[in-house]
Amino acid sequence: MPEPDAAVLERRAEIVAAMRAIVPGEGVIDHVDSLRPYECDALTAYRQIPLVVVLPDTVEQVAAVLRWCHANHVKVVPRGAGTSLSGGALPLADCVLLAMARFNRILDIDYADRVAVVQPGVTNLGITRAVEDAGFYYAPDPSSQIACTIGGNVAENSGGVHCLKYGLTTNNVLGVELVTIEGDIVRLGGRTLEPAGLDLLGVIVGSEGLLGVVTEVTVRILPRPETARALLIGFATVEGAGQCVADVIAAGIIPAGMEMMDKPAVHAAEAFVQVGYPLDVDALLIVELDGPATECSHLLEEVESIARANGAVSVRASVDEQERVAFWAGRKAAFPAAGRISPDYLCMDGTIPRRRLPDVLTRMRAFSAQYDLGVINVFHAGDGNLHPLILYDANEPGQLERAEAFGADILRLCVEVGGVLTGEHGVGVEKRDLMPAMFSETDLAYQERLKSAFDPGLLLNAGKMFPLLHRCAELGRMHVHGGAVPFPDLPRF
Amino acid sequence: MPEPDAAVLERRAEIVAAMRAIVPGEGVIDHVDSLRPYECDALTAYRQIPLVVVLPDTVEQVAAVLRWCHANHVKVVPRGAGTSLSGGALPLADCVLLAMARFNRILDIDYADRVAVVQPGVTNLGITRAVEDAGFYYAPDPSSQIACTIGGNVAENSGGVHCLKYGLTTNNVLGVELVTIEGDIVRLGGRTLEPAGLDLLGVIVGSEGLLGVVTEVTVRILPRPETARALLIGFATVEGAGQCVADVIAAGIIPAGMEMMDKPAVHAAEAFVQVGYPLDVDALLIVELDGPATECSHLLEEVESIARANGAVSVRASVDEQERVAFWAGRKAAFPAAGRISPDYLCMDGTIPRRRLPDVLTRMRAFSAQYDLGVINVFHAGDGNLHPLILYDANEPGQLERAEAFGADILRLCVEVGGVLTGEHGVGVEKRDLMPAMFSETDLAYQERLKSAFDPGLLLNAGKMFPLLHRCAELGRMHVHGGAVPFPDLPRF
Numbered sequence: 002m003p004e005p006d007a008a009v010l011e012r013r014a015e016i017v018a019a020m021r022a023i024v025p026g027e028g029v030i031d032h033v034d035s036l037r038p039y040e041c042d043a044l045t046a047y048r049q050i051p052l053v054v055v056l057p058d059t060v061e062q063v064a065a066v067l068r069w070c071h072a073n074h075v076k077v078v079p080r081g082a083g084t085s086l087s088g089g090a091l092p093l094a095d096c097v098l099l100a101m102a103r104f105n106r107i108l109d110i111d112y113a114d115r116v117a118v119v120q121p122g123v124t125n126l127g128i129t130r131a132v133e134d135a136g137f138y139y140a141p142d143p144s145s146q147i148a149c150t151i152g153g154n155v156a157e158n159s160g161g162v163h164c165l166k167y168g169l170t171t172n173n174v175l176g177v178e179l180v181t182i183e184g185d186i187v188r189l190g191g192r193t194l195e196p197a198g199l200d201l202l203g204v205i206v207g208s209e210g211l212l213g214v215v216t217e218v219t220v221r222i223l224p225r226p227e228t229a230r231a232l233l234i235g236f237a238t239v240e241g242a243g244q245c246v247a248d249v250i251a252a253g254i255i256p257a258g259m260e261m262m263d264k265p266a267v268h269a270a271e272a273f274v275q276v277g278y279p280l281d282v283d284a285l286l287i288v289e290l291d292g293p294a295t296e297c298s299h300l301l302e303e304v305e306s307i308a309r310a311n312g313a314v315s316v317r318a319s320v321d322e323q324e325r326v327a328f329w330a331g332r333k334a335a336f337p338a339a340g341r342i343s344p345d346y347l348c349m350d351g352t353i354p355r356r357r358l359p360d361v362l363t364r365m366r367a368f369s370a371q372y373d374l375g376v377i378n379v380f381h382a383g384d385g386n387l388h389p390l391i392l393y394d395a396n397e398p399g400q401l402e403r404a405e406a407f408g409a410d411i412l413r414l415c416v417e418v419g420g421v422l423t424g425e426h427g428v429g430v431e432k433r434d435l436m437p438a439m440f441s442e443t444d445l446a447y448q449e450r451l452k453s454a455f456d457p458g459l460l461l462n463a464g465k466m467f468p469l470l471h472r473c474a475e476l477g478r479m480h481v482h483g484g485a486v487p488f489p490d491l492p493r494f
Numbered sequence: 495m496p497e498p499d500a501a502v503l504e505r506r507a508e509i510v511a512a513m514r515a516i517v518p519g520e521g522v523i524d525h526v527d528s529l530r531p532y533e534c535d536a537l538t539a540y541r542q543i544p545l546v547v548v549l550p551d552t553v554e555q556v557a558a559v560l561r562w563c564h565a566n567h568v569k570v571v572p573r574g575a576g577t578s579l580s581g582g583a584l585p586l587a588d589c590v591l592l593a594m595a596r597f598n599r600i601l602d603i604d605y606a607d608r609v610a611v612v613q614p615g616v617t618n619l620g621i622t623r624a625v626e627d628a629g630f631y632y633a634p635d636p637s638s639q640i641a642c643t644i645g646g647n648v649a650e651n652s653g654g655v656h657c658l659k660y661g662l663t664t665n666n667v668l669g670v671e672l673v674t675i676e677g678d679i680v681r682l683g684g685r686t687l688e689p690a691g692l693d694l695l696g697v698i699v700g701s702e703g704l705l706g707v708v709t710e711v712t713v714r715i716l717p718r719p720e721t722a723r724a725l726l727i728g729f730a731t732v733e734g735a736g737q738c739v740a741d742v743i744a745a746g747i748i749p750a751g752m753e754m755m756d757k758p759a760v761h762a763a764e765a766f767v768q769v770g771y772p773l774d775v776d777a778l779l780i781v782e783l784d785g786p787a788t789e790c791s792h793l794l795e796e797v798e799s800i801a802r803a804n805g806a807v808s809v810r811a812s813v814d815e816q817e818r819v820a821f822w823a824g825r826k827a828a829f830p831a832a833g834r835i836s837p838d839y840l841c842m843d844g845t846i847p848r849r850r851l852p853d854v855l856t857r858m859r860a861f862s863a864q865y866d867l868g869v870i871n872v873f874h875a876g877d878g879n880l881h882p883l884i885l886y887d888a889n890e891p892g893q894l895e896r897a898e899a900f901g902a903d904i905l906r907l908c909v910e911v912g913g914v915l916t917g918e919h920g921v922g923v924e925k926r927d928l929m930p931a932m933f934s935e936t937d938l939a940y941q942e943r944l945k946s947a948f949d950p951g952l953l954l955n956a957g958k959m960f961p962l963l964h965r966c967a968e969l970g971r972m973h974v975h976g977g978a979v980p981f982p983d984l985p986r987f
Contacts, residue, residue, distance in 0.1 A: 113740070113744075113847075113848075113849050114847050114848075114849070115743075158693075171693070171696070172665075181940070185936045185939070185940070186936065187934075187936055187937050187940050188934070188937060189937070191912070191914065192847060192912055197914050197915040197916045197921050197925070197929065197932055197933075198921060198929060198932075198933065198938075198941050198959060198960075199697055199700070199701055199704070199705075199941040199944055199945065199959075200651075200664070200696055200697050200699070200700050200701075201697065201940060201941060201944065203664070203693055203696025203697055204692055204693050204694065204696055204697045204944075206693070207692070207693050208692055208693075211692070212692075224744075224746045226746070227746070247606070250608075251606075251717075253717040253719070253720070292789075293789070293792065295788060295789070295792060296785075296786070296788070296789045296792070299786060299788060299789070354606075354607050354685060355606075355607075356606050356607070419684070419685055421684065421690050422690040423690045428690050428691060432690070436690065436691060439690055439691075440690075440691065441680075441681070443678045443679065443680055444680050444681060444682070445691075446678070447674070447678070447680050447694060447947075447948070448691050448692040448694060450947040450948065451692055451694065451697075451944060451947055452692065453947065454940075454943040454944055454946065454947040455940070455943065466691060466692075467691075
């Protein structure tokens with residue numbers, strides 16, 4: 002990187018001093034070595050050291066930081082645990098990175114109203130841990146739930162394997178406190194589901210840090226179901242597994258989770274965690290049923306008979322809680338398992354109508370041959386949310402670029418068959434320039450109007466979600482990697 | 495009413511001519527006798543004849559009408575079936591009333607994806623009628639479902655007795671086509687639940703016609719449950735019924751519906767429809783369980799035992815579909831039943847945390863004595879959504895004003911105990927000036943920013959939802975009635 006000039010250094014010093022005036026002590030980080038841990042999120046192909054990291058302790062500090070940045074035209078990137086798979090928390094070279102790690106307290110738990118009020122830095126699993134002794138849990142369960150925070154879940158509208166029955170984050174968040182770039186503190190929603198007036202809560206969930214910084218979250222907690230049992234169902238063909246998923250839903254059964262893994266995913270997961278997945282199948286379904294014991298057994302039998310009718314070659318039901326957890330362990334470890342068999346991988350995230358599944362998998366195999374890159378497929382099959390993991394080696398010239406082109410083709414295919422660009426990982430930087438494949442100019446213009454209504458200076462998480470060049474017919478695509486400065490097209494001060 | 499002056503007449507003629515140039519034939523109504531049917535919605539205490547009614551046939555006509563009104567600073571009030579209970583479709587003297595009655599076609603039904611695509615003027619029940627032969631239905635079921643249209647349901651985020659389990663309109667709408675005041679046609683959502691980018695769909699649902707006019711709606715349809723059975727449970731005290739509701743939910747049971755009626759409501763309904771409600775109880779619960787037959791019987795027994803533990807004095811389960819429908823008929827007829835025992839009534843709509851129910855009912859009885867007006871209570875008890883019907887006689891001087899003050903006290907009480915101003919009827923004009931009881935200046939300012947982003951001239955359904963005077967500490971309340979011109983505070987041309 003070239004040495005910044007004097008004006009840039011002076012501006013940097015001014016920003017850091019302003020931050021120190023608001024957040025005392027070790028809450029402001031500006032030494033390059035200490036900034037390094039913040040240079041990327043889980044979309045590790047993109048890296049950028051921020052100008053400064055600020056770790057506020059109080060809502061007032063958050064408001065003061067944002068107000069100052071707004072008044073002084075400084076970009077702000079909010080950050081939770083940095084587990085975003087779409088680059089949602091990727092810093093900019095000229096940004097204040099607002100890290101919410103110190104907002105890690107559970108503020109209130111009310112079992113009668115079934116709500117928990119927590120700060121945004123509490124982890125997803127931390128909520129369940131806080132209420133599980135009373136027999137409750139928080140339903141959305143992204144694979145990263147040990148690490149990811151509820152603030153990030155709100156920003157990305159995170160899902161998980163149980164969202165088929167229990168909904169995404171947006172269906173489980175009842176209210177938030179939001180600080181806007183102008184330093185206003187807005188309360189949206191509350192302890193009841195239906196707000197009066199315009200439903201701003203719904204638009205904040207999934208807004209990827211573009212509209213404000215969430216400083217408090219009220220979530221719905223659910224009583225742990227009386228029973229939960231999982232089925233492992235092996236199929237000789239992906240088509241059979243896909244039809245089984247369609248038939249289960251068509252029978253009026255909403256499983257707690259219904260996941261599919263293709264053969265390479267099954268092998269990678271089994272090699273990693275040894276949970277006893279069948280290796281001689283082309284597709285594996287994990288179907289979880291929950292509820293009262295009698296209902297559970299009844300549904301288990303129904304699903305098994307639907308599976309057999311679709312040519313299932315093996316069916317195994319969990320006999321106890323330990324085995325149920327083991328069945329899921331392989332699925333939840335699919336991403337690290339991919340990391341063991343390939344130096345790098347790109348995790349994609351798109352949603353398609355369920356019935357297009359076999360068709361989309363066939364096309365994906367053709368892409369795999371075309372780009373000469375392996376692909377492992379895990380999906381939330383029940384809601385048609387695909388997570389293809391494209392395997393590549395960043396040290397082999399051209400492979401990242403091929404992987405990205407492969408990924409873009411997959412997402413365009415999702416849109417083509419009537420799906421959407423993202424299921425639960427957000428748009429971020431990863432899918433930003435694909436937005437015009439999904440939205441018309443007019444559609445995007447109205448999203449941008451909303452953005453501007455909340456953040457007229459376009460300072461909050463600038464460069465994410467909205468395609469930078471979407472007024473051009475031909476989109477320029479960017480290829481950046483390991484240490485390179487991304488976003489050459491973003492203005493710098 | 496005073497005779498309008500020449501300038502007003504000229505402007506009126508100009509607007510009518512512009513409308514006729516866009517919508518030919520009988521699609522433009524401007525004769526006062528023909529305008530009369532449009533002067534109010536179901537909040538009949540407020541009446542106003544619009545300047546002109548326009549009934550477009552095509553999306554292009556809707557866009558042209560809106561674009562012309564935007565360019566010429568003319569207010570627009572969108573209207574579905576006119577069944578709003580909050581005055582959401584109440585005309586303004588200087589508005590184009592955009593009636594969507596001709597948009598009454600079902601465009602597509604897809605049982606595999608479980609969606610129906612319909613025009614906004616299709617009735618709520620019309621959707622179910624179109625899919626019931628295939629074993630499907632549309633879940634939200636407002637009492638007005640025979641008449642009310644899906645466009646109005648989207649505008650008001652309508653509920654119904656089955657929303658406890660199946661959600662409000664917002665949980666059952668997957669996509670809309672929206673025409674903005676500038677004539678832009680925006681598509682939001684689609685056939686899949688999770689949109690990419692900012693979730694504008696969620697904010698359109700429940701936006702009460704302030705952000706745009708919906709011209710197409712994609713809804714989720716559900717398979718009719720295998721079995722549905724209803725329980726009629728009588729209690730000697732409201733407290734017992736309230737505790738029963740809390741205990742059912744606490745037991746992890748989500749009934750398809752769980753409604754409470756107090757003694758006056760039971761008597762009024764029984765006198766009207768004779769369905770065999772017990773008359774010697776202080777509170778009646780109707781609890782519906784649905785699902786597979788075995789699950790249904792199991793849950794029925796559980797609910798009955800919870801009811802007995804809370805002092806239920808009578809429990810009766812429906813034995814066939816005819817009886818189940820009869821159990822509901824009384825509840826669904828509660829509003830017209832109130833109309834039989836009182837010349838007029840105000841139907842209120844607020845939501846409270848379930849556990850505050852007995853407390854709120856006690857306070858409501860005190861208000862009833864204080865204002866010397868009767869009140870009948872029906873509620874969606876499972877989700878804490880109250881519908882007190884305040885009985886009054888509009889021909890007795892002062893009674894409407896007392897009824898309105900009584901209603902405002904109820905809604906303030908809802909907010910005071912941690913609830914919200916509206917459950918499912920919207921803010922409209924009815925609750926507009928109570929918004930500051932619920933929202934801070936800052937909260938409202940951000941809702942207004944969103945409004946301005948979509949409708950910078952504030953022309954769409956002007957005078958609804960947002961308090962006109964919310965910058966004043968003391969709100970002036972308005973009392974208008976039968977034929978009086980409401981909104982003296984709204985600017986006229």
